[in-house]
Amino acid sequence: MALTLDTSSPRPTGPTRRRRRPWVWVGNVVVAVLAVMLLHALLANPNFQWDVVGHYFFSGSILQGLVKTLLLTALSMVIGVVLGTVLAVMRRADTPIVSGFAALYIWFFRGTPLLVQLIFWYNLSSLYTSLSLGVPFGPSLWSASTNSLISPFTAALLGLGLNQAAYTAEIVRAGMLSVPPGQLDAAASLGMPGGMTMRRVILPQAMRVIIPPIGNETIGMLKTTSLVSVLAMPELLYSAQLIYARTYETMPLLIVASIWYLLVTSVLTLVQGEIERRFARGTGDTRGGGIGGLVRRFTRVHAERPAAAVAMEEAGAR
């Protein structure tokens, strides 16, 4: 369990002896003892019913719930990121109507509880019995009853995705503000029009600032999806609840759900570190964050960097 992180750069050649650090050693022992005690407290207590945990861990309804949770997380984040980016770009617009609309959207969706939004979408049919596409205030070209369109799943997606877009918009906006204005001048002087500048110059650079909070939001979303149990959507947590409502094995089933949440969070953290590394190009920091970065720091792998580039940096070239 006990890790010592050594981030010191190239070692001198020849035999070296590390400086003794007695307090680090004491700290390691204390942490290790505490970890063993914790593990013992978890495993040795029969009330956790680990056998029940094992029994339900791969059960059909739990796995189905997990799939729903993953699907909801992925789709609502896609909606959130795409729509959020559009909103962030709109907020930069010169026309007050466009930027005002984006600001209003963000104000509204950040200002009302997500739970209310979810229930709102689910009960949309009580406000509008049918939805139609057509000419504004004119004839409609296509129409359907709201109830047939808004299933619990679509209501959940709408609620989670539209809400997430408001938060993502602010993250993307901050990211775009982090790109120095000189980059805009350079792109413009090279004859790049606005949209191209946005796609090729601003957003790729903003990504560095955007990705860590988006990763954070994704992990948050993974657990926020459990709110949709109010729509009777059996995602991971609600699936567990359905079982323990029957069997009263509350703690073991909550543990089953929690372990799955933790596993998925770990995978997401690794993925985030990888993505961060890709967008760190040209910044000299290619270690990335999260678990991936931690592993890399620990094992000192610089696989993707050409030896020449590393050598040049180390030679002190600016």
Add this chain to the structure above:
Amino acid sequence: MTGSTTVTPMVHADNVWKSFGHLDVLKGISLDVLPGEVVCLLGSSGSGKTTFLRCINHLERISGGEILVDGQRIGYREQKGTLVELPERETARRRAETAMVFQQFNLFPHRTVLENLVEAPILVKREPRAEATQRALGMLARVGLSDKAGAYPNQLSGGQQQRVAIARALTMRPKLMLFDEPTSALDPELVGEVLEVMRDLARGGMTMVVVTHEMSFARDVADRVVVMDDGVIVESGPPEQVFHHPEHARTRAFLAKVG
């Protein structure tokens, strides 16, 4: 718009005004730059040099007067005596013919040197990648940085970055190059390499407007030196005349300051 006997100036600025809110920064600038001419723009801080350069390629909208680059307006077209703002793409296309080099280099930090150079030719001019790469490598050789094609900007010295920025500007085959204090952000020992590249450009017949505090460069390379003060041009002439027989008190004061 010009008769067959006169050359179309590369830059034709006529009574240009520019204000930011209530602050008048340019107060009636008139200046013609002929093709192949190198004009150095001098003046104390805040006199409006940067603003004027940015107005030339329409990075700033002017508030009055007119600026023609090679006979055409960059951001507008004339229709029955009134000016109509051009669509963004058309402005961008015209602007591409005017290159600009910035004090802070403004290279794209997320792209390698080579990617910095081929980005605009491929995306804006729709050049085939192979051809753009070939030309880019040629430009890098010209600024003496062939071995840095794969490096990222933050792995280069300031002088090297500025030479890459000049090479990047050249890949668009500009008719006119604007330099805004290209050496001001550099350590003294790196200034020379950048000025050398600019001298080379001038010898090659490039039309250049250079804002600089490098008096030796102005003296040796400029065909004309223009001194700005508080939003107006106070003096303009060949370098010997401006440096040795300045007519205006402001010019004398400015020259005394920069030495």
